Amino acid sequence: MQAKDVKNDSLTILELESSKNWGGQEERLLREMLWFRKHGHRVILAAPPTAAITQRALEAGLDVRLVPMRMNFDLPSFLKLATLVRREHPAIIHARSSKDSWFSLWFRLAGIPVVRSRHITLSPEIPFGRKLIYRHGSQRLIASAEFIAHNMREVIGIPPDRVDVIGECVDLEEFSPGDGSAFRQEWSIPPEAPLFAVVGMLRGEKGQMIFARGAREVLTKFPEARFAIVGGSARSMRLAENLKDFIQSEFSEFPSPPLFMTGFRNDIPTVMRAINCLVVPSSKDAQTLVIPQAFATGKPVIGSRVGGIPELVKENDNGLLFEVENHHALAEAMMKIIHDPALALRLGRAGYDLAQRELTTDHKMNDLLACYRKAIKSGRRS
Numbered sequence: 001m002q003a004k005d006v007k008n009d010s011l012t013i014l015e016l017e018s019s020k021n022w023g024g025q026e027e028r029l030l031r032e033m034l035w036f037r038k039h040g041h042r043v044i045l046a047a048p049p050t051a052a053i054t055q056r057a058l059e060a061g062l063d064v065r066l067v068p069m070r071m072n073f074d075l076p077s078f079l080k081l082a083t084l085v086r087r088e089h090p091a092i093i094h095a096r097s098s099k100d101s102w103f104s105l106w107f108r109l110a111g112i113p114v115v116r117s118r119h120i121t122l123s124p125e126i127p128f129g130r131k132l133i134y135r136h137g138s139q140r141l142i143a144s145a146e147f148i149a150h151n152m153r154e155v156i157g158i159p160p161d162r163v164d165v166i167g168e169c170v171d172l173e174e175f176s177p178g179d180g181s182a183f184r185q186e187w188s189i190p191p192e193a194p195l196f197a198v199v200g201m202l203r204g205e206k207g208q209m210i211f212a213r214g215a216r217e218v219l220t221k222f223p224e225a226r227f228a229i230v231g232g233s234a235r236s237m238r239l240a241e242n243l244k245d246f247i248q249s250e251f252s253e254f255p256s257p258p259l260f261m262t263g264f265r266n267d268i269p270t271v272m273r274a275i276n277c278l279v280v281p282s283s284k285d286a287q288t289l290v291i292p293q294a295f296a297t298g299k300p301v302i303g304s305r306v307g308g309i310p311e312l313v314k315e316n317d318n319g320l321l322f323e324v325e326n327h328h329a330l331a332e333a334m335m336k337i338i339h340d341p342a343l344a345l346r347l348g349r350a351g352y353d354l355a356q357r358e359l360t361t362d363h364k365m366n367d368l369l370a371c372y373r374k375a376i377k378s379g380r381r382s
Contacts, residue, residue, distance in 0.1 A: 011372065012042040014090035016081075016100035018069040022052035023201065024289060025096060025119045028144075028168070029053060033062055035365050044088060046081060046100075072102040085112060092372045095138065098130070105137040113375040114138040119286050121151040131156050139375035142166055142368070144286045145308025164371040167308065169364035170292035170355055177298040177352070180274025183267070187228070187260060189274075194338045195226045196302075197275045199268065199290045202233040202240050207281030207304065207325070212243060214281070214330035215259050216250050222338055225258065230271055232264030272297040276344065277337045283324050285309055292359040295351030300344050302333045318351035 013036060017029055029045075030053060036043040042063075047054045049066045057064045065084055069077045081103055085093075093114045095104040101116055108114040116138040134141065134156045141163045143149035149163045181191070189195055198211045208229050215227040233240035243261060251257045265271060268290075272278070278294035280303040287308040294301050295312075301319035303309040313319040320336060322329035337344045 010040050010042070011036075011091045011369075012088060013044070013372070014085065014088065014093045015043060015045045016069075016093060016095045016104065017045065017047045017051065017053055017097060018099035019053075019097040020048060020051045022056075024286070025117075026051075026053045026056075027289065028119075029096065030056055030060065031171075031361070032365065032368065033057065034060060035361060037062065039365075044084070044090070046084060069099045069103065072099055074099075078103060078106065081107075091376055094372075101133050101137055105133055108137060108139070113372075113378070115140045115142055115371060115375050117142040117144070118148055118152060119144045120284075121148055122155045124155055126155060134158065139378040140164060140371055142371060144168070146311055147308055148286060164367070164374075166364055166367045166371065167287040167311070167359075168289050168292050169359050169361045170289075170296045171361050172296055172356070175269050175272060175293045175296035175355075178269075178273045180270050180272070183270050183274035187226075187262075188256065189226050190224075193224050193226045194222075194276045195228065195274060196277050196279050196334055196337075197228040197230055197271060198279045198281060199230040199271065199293075200288065201231050202229075202243070204239060205283045205285070206231075207283055208239065208243060209246065210281040210283075210304075210325055210327045210330060211279055212246055212250075212259060213327035214279075214334060217327065217331035218334050218338075219251075219254075219258060221335065223254075223258070225334070225338060227259040228271070228275070229259070229261045230265055230268075231262075268293065269297070272299060275299060277302060277334070279330070279334070280304065280309055280313075281322075281330060282306060282309065287312055292355055295355040295359065298348045298352040300337065300347035300351060302330065302337070304330075312354075314350075316347075318347050318354055320347070 033043045044063045045057050046065045046067045048068050067077050067080050093104055093107055093112055095101040096117045104114045143163055143165050145167055146165050149165050152158050198208055200206045218225050247257055247259055251259055272293055278299055278301045282304050285307045291301055291312050301313050303313040303321055304324045305321045306324045315321050320333040322333050
């Protein structure tokens with residue numbers, strides 16, 4: 001079983017995703033597949049029928065093959081994948097999660113070039129079997145941030161030249177400076193009121209409660225400010241209820257709560273244009289998608305000093321940083337943005353320049369294609 005020789009710029013790419021959840025990893029995969037199709041590559045997704053990405057990919061008109069991948073080695077699923085590989089001759093297989101990476105090991109041994117992505121850090125106590133997969137299951141590894149690449153090198157002993165760092169990107173056709181008044185009008189926010197927002201799924205590690213506590217502190221000094229928690233609560237109903245209880249108890253003195261929860265939104269470009277500043281108060285994170293989105297709309301970012309966030313958000317350059325879970329420090333940073341419009345404008349311009357220069361979808365996807373071609377070249381040698 002051999003990969004089809006690549007004689008032109010177009011590739012057949014087989015994407016594997018065994019995870020059934022929906023999050024940043026799956027959203028990124030969907031965006032990558034759509035870009036590949038738009039630019040003339042043939043992309044196939046193999047995923048469980050119950051996976052969240054399966055339905056979304058089908059709705060987008062992508063080529064989806066249903067493979068359960070119930071366990072690390074599931075013989076019926078492996079035979080389905082083997083048949084798929086024989087018929088479609090992918091130039092590269094891209095694995096992302098634990099189960100599909102075990103499947104990929106066998107395809108690499110059969111001569112198919114494989115790459116593996118990693119979006120979070122690895123525990124130092126990683127089992128030997130998983131280390132084996134990372135060391136030998138792919139020609140190349142992709143880290144979504146430099147701190148993750150460093151973690152893989154330290155924990156698994158991966159040579160530095162086998163790891164490519166490819167962070168988050170933004171579609172500049174979708175995200176750009178513009179009018180966000182519709183969002184402000186929907187929530188009765190005056191045009192002159194400073195508006196801060198945290199955008200993302202309601203999860204404990206995303207720091208929405210830290211944001212709420214910081215907002216309460218800001219309001220004691222600047223009651224005209226407004227704060228939005230944007231995002232759904234598919235897996236964190238308890239957090240959603242805790243946030244609602246906190247808002248009711250801590251903001252009851254205000255006739256119209258200055259902190260509000262919007263739930264899931266499909267108009268994030270409008271949200272980004274409406275705000276004065278994006279807040280990313282995560283307790284752990286890689287390079288969240290919303291930072292490049294804010295930069296592309298010319299907005300500064302306040303982020304926690306954790307994970308891959310400081311790799312994008314540079315103190316007093318394109319944003320401000322604060323220590324993890326320190327809502328007092330977060331409140332101080334938000335007050336800086338309120339009291340120094342010139343600073344906010346300068347930070348926003350620097351973020352916009354960075355987005356235009358280094359964070360475009362085309363830029364990052366060409367990096368990904370370069371990684372694929374290195375894996376294909378390495379696979380031929382082996």
